[in-house]
Amino acid sequence: MSTDFSKGAAWMDGKITPVSEAKISVLDWGFTRSDCTYDVASVRNGAFFRLNDYLERFQQSLAKVRISVPQKTEEMRDIVHSIVGRSGLRDSYVAMVACRGVPLVPGTRDPRQCGNHFFAWCIPYVHVIKPEIAARGAHLFVPRDVRRIPPDSVDSTAKNYHWGDMTKGLFEALDAGFDTAMLLDHRGNVTEGPGFNVFSLKGNCVRTPDTGVLEGITRRTVLELCGELGLETEVRPVSLSEFMESDEVFTSSTGGGVAPVTRINERVFSNDAPGPATRRISETYLSWFDRPEHRQPVTYA
Template sequence: MTEVDWSAGAAYIDGEFMPLKDAKLGITEWGYRRSDVTYDVVGVYYGAFFRLDDHINRFRTSMTKLRMNPKESDDEIKSVLAELVRRTGLREAYVAMDCVRSRPPRGVPLHPINGRSYLICHVMPWVWVFTPEQQERGVHAMVASPQRIAPESLDPTIKNFHWGDLTRGNFEAHDEGAETCVLLDRDGNVTEGPGFNVFAVIDGRVITPKHGALQGITRKTVIELCDEFGIRCEVRDISRNEFEAADEIFFSTTAGGIMPVSRLAKRILGNDRPGPISAQLRAAFWEKRKDGWHATPVSYAS
């Protein structure tokens, strides 16, 4: 028998394991055609998951809000993710879990209540939202013109693939010479960016939006670090004017950790390098990760 090469990634679809290159989704599935799907992403670094229980809990909450109930329990999902990482042997991995709604079978009304939900997971080599080089010198960002989808239309605490507004903003940023964007809500307050939460440092206080954004796991970690270091952290609305005048700005996400910003549109923050609080939090985040903070080690033995 030919030995399977799992090194490029592994996948699990509705009860079956396979190499990532063999994973397929039917083109009639509503997860694809209607974006009727929720997902979560947990990172593996230094051979361990980071805050795995937090990610599983958020994933389950999202599924429940969307009336999705795959056959796997939370513990079984953890086991699937661990097995995928074990098969790849990756010690630095991007680990995704999706719950997809299928198209209802023929003969029943085309209503989502008749669509079965099932689990899709995959593991691939680690992905950086911004390269280490970008993070070292600070990300170049801008406030884009598209408004973030209103919470009344789509609950932002449900991790979702409705990225039309974020994609528009990213193209606008590219056209303006920036690397990414931040979107505002209809009241002119900061929400989030494409795949990351947003923080502003103002007069020594770290501030992150209260409304219109995903309740990120790394965001939660930043709040914990601030408490540990005695840095005042506020969760509240941030107006555009306040944000654009901030002393420091940084982002947070699973696929990157804490990522400082050195430019916002044409404004250069500080000395065109990460600010002191952003740099302190970023360094502490990775040092503590290396020491096993909130870690669930992966067992790589067969």
């Protein structure tokens, strides 16, 4: 009987298994302390999008959190290609993870005395904001009692699982009847939401926050294509009051690309429908998937 990889595949310790069979130790600091870093790339129509950029950022994250694994960039690239190829998924959400690992000295509190390790997995493509919600525009809630973890406590530019603030914000947003949350920092500036960056369009200028955020590859793509569309861009602190004066608002994420936002709290944007500039940006973003310089086709078994 052949193994079913249709729900995803994982690479751990040199072996590819169905994603449901991938496990880490209960003693792993990646589990007990959320002491890990990761990155997520996407596959659409059988090809990775900007995989080299995701791998480069992952290497930067590894250096920032001081995790060292034996796999180098080229091997990681081969691994993620192999698991997607084995899965048969033409559209996939692909994670690369490095954990601090199990203490090599039992009971140690020294992070240098752990066995760092790498693994990867892929599943069918995930939308952070579901397509039916993006079609009418997402409704975001700014939590009253939650602030983004300060970057001098947890470096937001190193992708991480420290989601205590995001999860608390999500509960508050969902309980209030909204789709998801957008967090502020302790100065009252906009940061990001659970799994996405945010953008404000005012006139001909697209703005996005510069601190307390992951410097997303999709975010980078949006900033690059805005120039192609003749839109100005600014990466800087954006207060909530300024953000609420936007003509249009949208999010960006590897999981789902560009998604319009039509409401934040009680404020309605672009007549409660996806705005024309956001639609144009989203369409251009999707077209970039077909550009040869951004595509790495997967070889399927």
